[in-house]
Amino acid sequence: MTDILSRVDPGWLLFVGVFLGALLLIEGMRQLLSRRETNTEARSRRMRMVAAGTDVAERLSALAPRQAGEGGSLAALMTSVGLSRSPALYVVVALLCAAALTAMLLQLIGLIPAIVTALSLFVLLPLLIMMSIRDARRQKLSAQLPDALDLMARGLRAGHPLNTSIATVAETMPDPIGTEFGILVDQISYGDEMVVAVRKLAERVPTEDFRYLAASIAIQHGTGGNLGRILTVLSQVMRGRAMTRRKIKAMSAEGRVSAVILSCIPFLMVGLNSIITPEYYGGVVGDPLFIPLAFTALTLIALNALVLFKLVNFKF
Structure with a gap:
């Protein structure tokens, strides 16, 4: 062992030690800066607003409710990615930045290429990024929905009303499903009927899974039945469809x-x-x-x- 150590260059040992020390320092700083609270108030954006003391109207105004007919609007797109609903400000800032870049590029590449480049960078690219974030958020919502339905079904089997089961999902599950079900709770407490609130949820998240959930609750609300059993079967169907999708993608x-x-x-x-x-x-x-x-x-x-x-x- 002594003979082996005598052959090792001390410079390399110093280099390895400095590298490992820097790596540990960077990792420690990353973990320190990325620490998140684990209590209930920090599980979702809505729960942080609740902890801050906002009332129902403020939460509904900030978090969700796009109005009917806004499905393809800029306001609905910005809301779906978690941005404040100020599309006019976004348009003004994007056009001002595009105009400034056009003025800088005008002498280099000409008027038309400068305008196209500026609009692509400050108008088209942000829209594409927001659409990508929206699609990723919808996929995550669809992945979280079966767990949320199982949690609701357990609450219903335990004897809790549907409102309480939905509130449990809103309080215990992380974003984005926690905030979406929290909006559902706020809408119900603000005066909406259960069927109407769930339909609005399906409009905010226009995927097949959420439309199935809205249809199931609407049918059960009108005809009665074992809603816990319905939600359990629905979660099993959603998991089966997700597994089939993954198999098809792999094949x-x-x-x-x-x-x-x-x-x-x-x-x-x-x-x-x-x-x-x-x-x-x-x-x-x-x-x-x-x-x-x-x-x-x-x-x-x-x-x-x-x-x-x-x-x-x-x-x-």
Whole structure:
């Protein structure tokens, strides 16, 4: 052992020690800064508002209720990602930033390219990001819903009323399902009927699972029956559908990867040829037929990619 240690360069030991020390320091700071409360008040955005002393009207105004007919509006999109409902401010700020960037790029790339670049960065890109966050939030809501239904069903079997079971979900489950069911509780306490409040929940989260929940509660409210049993069966159906989706995605993974590779190969080949032999394409750029043929080739590549992705992506 002594012989082995004598062969080790002390500089490397010092380097490894400094690296490990820096790594531990960064990890410790990350854990310290990312600490979250674990009490009930910090489980969801609504519970933090409750702890801050806001009343029902303030919570409903801040958290949810997009009005009927706003399903595709900017206000509904911003609300669905957790932003305050101020679409006018967003539009003004986005246009001012786009105008400033256009003025800076005007002398470099011309008026039309500058306008397109500025609008893409400050108008289109934020909208795409918000839509991506909204879709991810809806997927998480659908994943949390079976657990919420099981919790409601246990409360109903224990003898609690439906309002109390929904309130238990709102208080114990984290975001986003905790806040959405909390909005449901606030709407009921603010005067909405149960069926109407659940229908509004399905409108805020327009997925099949939430529409099934709204239909189940509406049918049970009108005809009676064992709601706990209905919710248990519904949660089992949702879990089965989620498992089927994952199986289909796993079975089609090879096809989706192949579609990506086949769609990227033409651009990769053009790039490599341009680097290895620049005259391969450079010699024909000036030909009158180059632009039409290049446009035709890009169109065929796009159609090929569209067909491939249609073949390996399934709606279920």
